[in-house]
Amino acid sequence: MVFQNPKIKKLLEKYSDVWALNHALALLGWDVNTYMPRGAAERRGVAVARLSVLRQKLFLSDEFKSIFREAEKEENLNEYEKGVIRVLKRELEFYEKVPPELLEEEAKVTTKARVVWEKAKEKSDFKSFEPHLEKIVEIEKKKAEYREFDKLYDALLDLFEEGLTSEDVDRMFSQLRIPLSKLFKKILDAGVFPQHHKLEDEKYDKEAMKYLNFLVLEYLGYDFSRGRLDVSTHPFTIDMSLDDVRITTWYHTSDFRRSLGSVVHEFGHALYQLQIDKALAGTPIGTGVSFGIHESQSRFWENMIWRSRAFIDFFYPSMRALLPFLKEYKPEEVYRYFCIVRPEFIRVEADEVHYPLHIILRYEIEKGLIEDSLNVSEIPQVWNEKMEKYVGVAPPNDRLGCLQDVHWSEGYIGYFPTYAIGSILAAQIKKALESELGNLEDLVVKGEFTKIREWLREKIHKWGATLPPKELIKRATGEDMNPKYFLEYLEKKYLA
Amino acid sequence: MVFQNPKIKKLLEKYSDVWALNHALALLGWDVNTYMPRGAAERRGVAVARLSVLRQKLFLSDEFKSIFREAEKEENLNEYEKGVIRVLKRELEFYEKVPPELLEEEAKVTTKARVVWEKAKEKSDFKSFEPHLEKIVEIEKKKAEYREFDKLYDALLDLFEEGLTSEDVDRMFSQLRIPLSKLFKKILDAGVFPQHHKLEDEKYDKEAMKYLNFLVLEYLGYDFSRGRLDVSTHPFTIDMSLDDVRITTWYHTSDFRRSLGSVVHEFGHALYQLQIDKALAGTPIGTGVSFGIHESQSRFWENMIWRSRAFIDFFYPSMRALLPFLKEYKPEEVYRYFCIVRPEFIRVEADEVHYPLHIILRYEIEKGLIEDSLNVSEIPQVWNEKMEKYVGVAPPNDRLGCLQDVHWSEGYIGYFPTYAIGSILAAQIKKALESELGNLEDLVVKGEFTKIREWLREKIHKWGATLPPKELIKRATGEDMNPKYFLEYLEKKYLA
Numbered sequence: 001m002v003f004q005n006p007k008i009k010k011l012l013e014k015y016s017d018v019w020a021l022n023h024a025l026a027l028l029g030w031d032v033n034t035y036m037p038r039g040a041a042e043r044r045g046v047a048v049a050r051l052s053v054l055r056q057k058l059f060l061s062d063e064f065k066s067i068f069r070e071a072e073k074e075e076n077l078n079e080y081e082k083g084v085i086r087v088l089k090r091e092l093e094f095y096e097k098v099p100p101e102l103l104e105e106e107a108k109v110t111t112k113a114r115v116v117w118e119k120a121k122e123k124s125d126f127k128s129f130e131p132h133l134e135k136i137v138e139i140e141k142k143k144a145e146y147r148e149f150d151k152l153y154d155a156l157l158d159l160f161e162e163g164l165t166s167e168d169v170d171r172m173f174s175q176l177r178i179p180l181s182k183l184f185k186k187i188l189d190a191g192v193f194p195q196h197h198k199l200e201d202e203k204y205d206k207e208a209m210k211y212l213n214f215l216v217l218e219y220l221g222y223d224f225s226r227g228r229l230d231v232s233t234h235p236f237t238i239d240m241s242l243d244d245v246r247i248t249t250w251y252h253t254s255d256f257r258r259s260l261g262s263v264v265h266e267f268g269h270a271l272y273q274l275q276i277d278k279a280l281a282g283t284p285i286g287t288g289v290s291f292g293i294h295e296s297q298s299r300f301w302e303n304m305i306w307r308s309r310a311f312i313d314f315f316y317p318s319m320r321a322l323l324p325f326l327k328e329y330k331p332e333e334v335y336r337y338f339c340i341v342r343p344e345f346i347r348v349e350a351d352e353v354h355y356p357l358h359i360i361l362r363y364e365i366e367k368g369l370i371e372d373s374l375n376v377s378e379i380p381q382v383w384n385e386k387m388e389k390y391v392g393v394a395p396p397n398d399r400l401g402c403l404q405d406v407h408w409s410e411g412y413i414g415y416f417p418t419y420a421i422g423s424i425l426a427a428q429i430k431k432a433l434e435s436e437l438g439n440l441e442d443l444v445v446k447g448e449f450t451k452i453r454e455w456l457r458e459k460i461h462k463w464g465a466t467l468p469p470k471e472l473i474k475r476a477t478g479e480d481m482n483p484k485y486f487l488e489y490l491e492k493k494y495l496a
Numbered sequence: 497m498v499f500q501n502p503k504i505k506k507l508l509e510k511y512s513d514v515w516a517l518n519h520a521l522a523l524l525g526w527d528v529n530t531y532m533p534r535g536a537a538e539r540r541g542v543a544v545a546r547l548s549v550l551r552q553k554l555f556l557s558d559e560f561k562s563i564f565r566e567a568e569k570e571e572n573l574n575e576y577e578k579g580v581i582r583v584l585k586r587e588l589e590f591y592e593k594v595p596p597e598l599l600e601e602e603a604k605v606t607t608k609a610r611v612v613w614e615k616a617k618e619k620s621d622f623k624s625f626e627p628h629l630e631k632i633v634e635i636e637k638k639k640a641e642y643r644e645f646d647k648l649y650d651a652l653l654d655l656f657e658e659g660l661t662s663e664d665v666d667r668m669f670s671q672l673r674i675p676l677s678k679l680f681k682k683i684l685d686a687g688v689f690p691q692h693h694k695l696e697d698e699k700y701d702k703e704a705m706k707y708l709n710f711l712v713l714e715y716l717g718y719d720f721s722r723g724r725l726d727v728s729t730h731p732f733t734i735d736m737s738l739d740d741v742r743i744t745t746w747y748h749t750s751d752f753r754r755s756l757g758s759v760v761h762e763f764g765h766a767l768y769q770l771q772i773d774k775a776l777a778g779t780p781i782g783t784g785v786s787f788g789i790h791e792s793q794s795r796f797w798e799n800m801i802w803r804s805r806a807f808i809d810f811f812y813p814s815m816r817a818l819l820p821f822l823k824e825y826k827p828e829e830v831y832r833y834f835c836i837v838r839p840e841f842i843r844v845e846a847d848e849v850h851y852p853l854h855i856i857l858r859y860e861i862e863k864g865l866i867e868d869s870l871n872v873s874e875i876p877q878v879w880n881e882k883m884e885k886y887v888g889v890a891p892p893n894d895r896l897g898c899l900q901d902v903h904w905s906e907g908y909i910g911y912f913p914t915y916a917i918g919s920i921l922a923a924q925i926k927k928a929l930e931s932e933l934g935n936l937e938d939l940v941v942k943g944e945f946t947k948i949r950e951w952l953r954e955k956i957h958k959w960g961a962t963l964p965p966k967e968l969i970k971r972a973t974g975e976d977m978n979p980k981y982f983l984e985y986l987e988k989k990y991l992a
Binding site for chain 2: 017028035037038047223226227240241
């Protein structure tokens with residue numbers, strides 16, 4: 001038995017109500033993005049708001065808090081029990097320090113800002129969004145102040161990546177920025193990986209594409225008895241429980257890598273949830289530990305596995321059978337198509353090489369906003385200058401520039417760095433895995449996905465949120481987060 | 497504004513949390529029966545149990561009760577406000593009178609019994625189910641005693657059909673039983689409506705059948721922006737909100753009337769929910785008022801509209817286009833196929849003529865159990881005798897006899913009569929509608945479904961649970977529930 005201590009057990013028993021509400025809220029969210037009739041949105045919104053408040057009330061009730069205080073005092077807790085205390089303490093402290101009025105204001109301001117942002121983006125009109133973003137920055141700064149960290153920005157960053165500091169990020173990003181920019185230019189100059197591939201224009205049959213997605217998921221080892229693949233506007237993964245982790249993808253009817261790549265990316269997220277130790281089900285640690293670690297899992301499967309020659313070789317016959325136009329393209333061509341390297345204005349369209357440059361730019365800007373070294377009004381200019389400098393192209397307008405992402409309008413400042421953490425960690429994990437199982441591509445080309453899954457389960461997944469992210473990384477890979485493996489990986493792959 | 501009184505408004509505000517939990521529980525239920533991965537069942541069960549208890553706790557909290565007591569004292573409430581008090585009072589009184597221990601025991605016993613029943617049915621082994629049913633009968637009798645009605649059985653009946661008494665049911669069933677048996681025999685003897693039709697064996701293309709179902713729903717006026725049609729093991733309707741009412745059907749790949757008939761039946765249920773006055777959304781009266789009234793709506797669309805020559809004539813070209821085997825069958829043949837009359841052992845397979853005989857039999861038996869005039873052990877014998885006497889055929893075993901229905905194993909004693917109420921009321925409603933809009937078939941053959949929907953909205957649907965069932969029927973049809981219209985309807989249709 002993982003949980004022994006009676007006071008921890010009592011705490012978990014009480015927590016089950018919160019978990020049940022999380023479960024329901026997850027399904028309500030899944031439904032909104034998949035099958036909900038469009039006319040149902042308004043009443044759904046009312047229900048979700050009510051249930052969220054109810055969840056908060058249960059969590060912050062005197063009864064729950066006093067059971068927590070009792071459990072917190074216990075000594076000789078095991079690792080899992082300590083994990084439960086750590087995770088709950090983080091959330092409880094947040095609500096103790098940050099006044100509810102500020103969170104209400106945040107909710108009100110961001111709800112409005114989200115709508116304004118959407119219109120501003122459409123019209124490429126930053127000025128209309130500016131006052132809203134100013135308000136959001138002020139609120140986030142206040143929120144950060146209440147959390148009483150050494151540095152304001154760190155208080156926000158920690159909400160998405162527990163324990164990560166701007167010092168960590170500065171160190172890693174300074175190691176990455178110039179080498180990445182150089183590598184990117186070098187690859188472009190070499191002209192081996194195309195800037196446009198004819199396969200982008202090939203139309204596919206949607207039903208056949210679905211079969212291909214299902215086939216690939218079967219081989220990778222997605223457990224369809226505990227998950228589903230559906231269609232949505234943007235691909236996502238959502239977990240209702242450790243036995244119910246669903247993914248979605250999209251079908252554009254051409255450029256098939258977008259559909260398949262998303263499937264593999266979301267599979268990485270889902271596998272993490274599905275391989276968490278069942279004993280942690282329904283507890284606060286029965287979930288992924290942080291945004292960065294989660295993203296490392298999706299990137300690992302998307303970049304290190306799917307975007308590899310070995311993957312193409314293993315799946316080429318299946319792909320050819322279901323997408324007949326591939327008869328005109330050799331595996332090498334499909335590989336080049338999967339790995340197109342070219343400058344993109346839009347972050348989510350960026351290849352794995354220059355993607356982190358998009359993140360570094362956002363990080364520098366949002367940190368500047370919080371540290372008062374940058375004004376909201378200066379964003380468009382700074383954005384374009386940095387794009388020119390880091391990526392080599394400046395967007396022609398703000399729609400393709402500083403208005404492209406939804407995050408800031410929702411109050412998510414401190415989120416962006418976790419995407420780069422995902423890339424960095426994916427490479428570091430690959431390195432660690434290979435030191436035990438040998439070359440990753442050798443496994444992939446033989447379809448030995450079980451070995452890969454089991455390694456990830458033992459080293460990372462099974463723990464859920466038991467260990468803090470930094471501790472988990474150290475145990476899994478033998479060292480702290482280190483961006484050098486990411487650079488090595490890219491150089492080996494793209495300069496070969 | 498429908499709700500004016502400040503104390504009622506306060507009550508409804510508080511009730512919104514209960515509504516939100518109902519909303520979530522409905523979606524969780526829909527998901528279980530449509531898209532949930534099978535491995536997710538156990539954790540889903542935990543979540544649903546937790547949320548159900550949470551809903552009960554909120555509903556029975558001192559805070560909610562005291563707000564209710566305050567509102568209840570108010571004078572000069574309007575019809576809607578009175579409806580709110582009536583509906584909440586019914587539920588609150590139930591929990592005040594019936595001790596929670598008994599309900600816990602009921603939950604425990606029925607959970608077990610449900611499983612035993614399934615196996616007993618499979619093996620046609622009533623003996624193994626007998627002790628469980630005995631326990632259930634004892635529990636239901638106790639429950640009835642606590643409710644303090646004049647008659648024990650009435651206390652159970654009222655749970656499914658507010659205000660209905662066994663005196664009412666006895667009166668109506670005694671008017672129906674012998675005439676129905678005679679009519680049934682007469683139709684069988686005449687041999688006009690077939691006992692088996694070649695169309696039962698015709699195989700259909702599932703995709704084409706889906707299109708036909710969608711097409712028919714479009715014409716009938718199902719609002720797909722507020723609903724969906726999916727697939728499930730047994731067809732059902734479920735409402736998350738007044739803007740989200742979903743239906744399902746099944747596809748057996750042959751005998752297409754089973755798929756289409758279910759769609760029209762469920763449409764009847766859904767339309768009721770979808771046409772409730774929007775002002776009642778999220779309140780205790782924003783729902784159908786009783787099982788019998790709900791069933792009258794599904795039967796009306798299934799029996800009076802779908803099973804009519806006019807329906808066939810209107811949809812024949814569409815059906816022929818999507819189900820090419822119909823080219824061999826004239827509309828008259830399709831009509832006879834829809835209206836097959838033949839003795840069935842299984843209630844849910846029975847035609848509209850002798851269906852109520854199945855109900856009368858069950859009613860007599862369950863009433864006997866509660867009134868102590870019949871022992872559980874006597875059920876199989878009595879069942880078979882009554883089947884022989886009323887329907888003319890005795891089942892060869894208990895699987896096709898007294899073990900066929902799930903209801904008793906779940907503790908639902910007092911439920912069956914509402915099915916017959918549905919048939920009786922559907923005919924009475926048809927009569928009332930025709931007195932204002934003229935012959936129903938004349939409307940159907942011209943596809944004037946809007947007129948029919950609007951009449952139902954005004955007379956029945958818009959009220960939700962504002963009025964008690966008996967009052968609603970009286971206002972809608974000008975008189976109390978009267979089975980003579982049902983007999984007249986059948987005679988006219990099947991003896992013509």
